[in-house]
Amino acid sequence: xxxxxxxxxxxxxxxxxxxxxxxxxxxxxxxxxxxxxxxxxxxxxxxxxxxxxxxxxxxxxxxxxxxxxxxxxxxxxxxxxxxxxxxxxxxxxxxxxxxxxxxxxxxxxxxxxxxxxxxxxxxxxxxxxxxxxxxxxxxxxxxxxxxxxxxxxxxxxxxxxxxxxxxxxxxxxxxxxxxxxxxxxxxxxxx
Amino acid sequence: xxxxxxxxxxxxxxxxxxxxxxxxxxxxxxxxxxxxxxxxxxxxxxxxxxxxxxxxxxxxxxxxxxxxxxxxxxxxxxxxxxxxxxxxxxxxxxxxxxxxxxxxxxxxxxxxxxxxxxxxxxxxxxxxxxxxxxxxxxxxx
Numbered sequence: 001x002x003x004x005x006x007x008x009x010x011x012x013x014x015x016x017x018x019x020x021x022x023x024x025x026x027x028x029x030x031x032x033x034x035x036x037x038x039x040x041x042x043x044x045x046x047x048x049x050x051x052x053x054x055x056x057x058x059x060x061x062x063x064x065x066x067x068x069x070x071x072x073x074x075x076x077x078x079x080x081x082x083x084x085x086x087x088x089x090x091x092x093x094x095x096x097x098x099x100x101x102x103x104x105x106x107x108x109x110x111x112x113x114x115x116x117x118x119x120x121x122x123x124x125x126x127x128x129x130x131x132x133x134x135x136x137x138x139x140x141x142x143x144x145x146x147x148x149x150x151x152x153x154x155x156x157x158x159x160x161x162x163x164x165x166x167x168x169x170x171x172x173x174x175x176x177x178x179x180x181x182x183x184x185x186x187x188x189x190x191x
Numbered sequence: 192x193x194x195x196x197x198x199x200x201x202x203x204x205x206x207x208x209x210x211x212x213x214x215x216x217x218x219x220x221x222x223x224x225x226x227x228x229x230x231x232x233x234x235x236x237x238x239x240x241x242x243x244x245x246x247x248x249x250x251x252x253x254x255x256x257x258x259x260x261x262x263x264x265x266x267x268x269x270x271x272x273x274x275x276x277x278x279x280x281x282x283x284x285x286x287x288x289x290x291x292x293x294x295x296x297x298x299x300x301x302x303x304x305x306x307x308x309x310x311x312x313x314x315x316x317x318x319x320x321x322x323x324x325x326x327x328x329x330x331x332x
Binding site for chain 1: 295297298299301302304305306307308309310311312313314315316317318319320322323
């Protein structure tokens with residue numbers, strides 16, 4: 001019987017290990033708890049009248065916190081991001097209805113069906129088509145991630161906050177950056 | 192007047208006759224000439240040798256052709272060394288200032304992005320909560 005030389009076997013194992021590492025390394029970046037994988041939205045920016053693409057990792061958040069300045073707003077910001085490890089925002093506004101494919105939204109929502117995500121808010125309207133989902137990832141009492149998906153006829157917003165953040169603090173931040181509270185939110189607060 | 196002056200004629204005759212050289216005159220002249228000749232040759236030889244040039248060089252001067260390998264500050268170039276240190280300090284300070292400015296700019300941009308991200312997140316969250324609290328009836332936008 002022909003035997004395989006040891007050197008050849010060792011080389012094969014090393015090649016397999018390197019291949020496995022190469023295939024799993026990119027996925028490892030996404031394996032961070034609380035972080036989702038965004039679909040390829042590069043084509044939407046060219047169709048949108050206004051687009052926002054923000055990716056902030058822990059180092060940039062720390063840098064921003066140190067330069068937050070003084071004042072009540074600065075304190076509110078620092079309190080909100082004190083436990084945050086990453087903020088990822090993709091937001092697009094369009095001049096026409098339904099200018100983005102629904103598959104992009106579904107690709108994000110599929111990720112929130114597994115991995116321990118809990119849906120806090122889920123509103124789906126067929127006419128007009130409007131989908132709003134707020135999902136939270138909790139490990140015991142600790143919040144590890146927040147995802148907000150707001151798909152409206154002329155606007156698509158996907159927010160992923162990795163780490164611990166208070167929904168109450170986040171909600172209260174709206175009126176603190178020179179942006180008035182939404183009329184809808186104000187109506188919601190009325191008895 | 193045609194009076195004969197025998198003394199005059201004797202004096203004239205004597206004036207025309209070259210006097211005899213004193214004893215040893217020739218030998219002295221030849222010796223002096225030889226001395227001068229010997230000294231001239233020696234001077235020429237000294238001019239062609241380093242030892243001779245060194246002997247003529249002023250005190251403290253370096254031999255011709257030798258490279259001064261002493262450190263700059265020992266060669267009396269302490270002013271040049273001080274100027275070099277000053278330039279390095281200024282360049283280093285400038286680089287540090289530029290780095291700090293770059294860091295401050297990055298921090299400012301990061302802060303603005305954080306604020307914008309939180310603003311959008313807050314708006315989206317409040318809109319979602321409002322939609323959940325007051326769902327839109329069918330047919331209305």
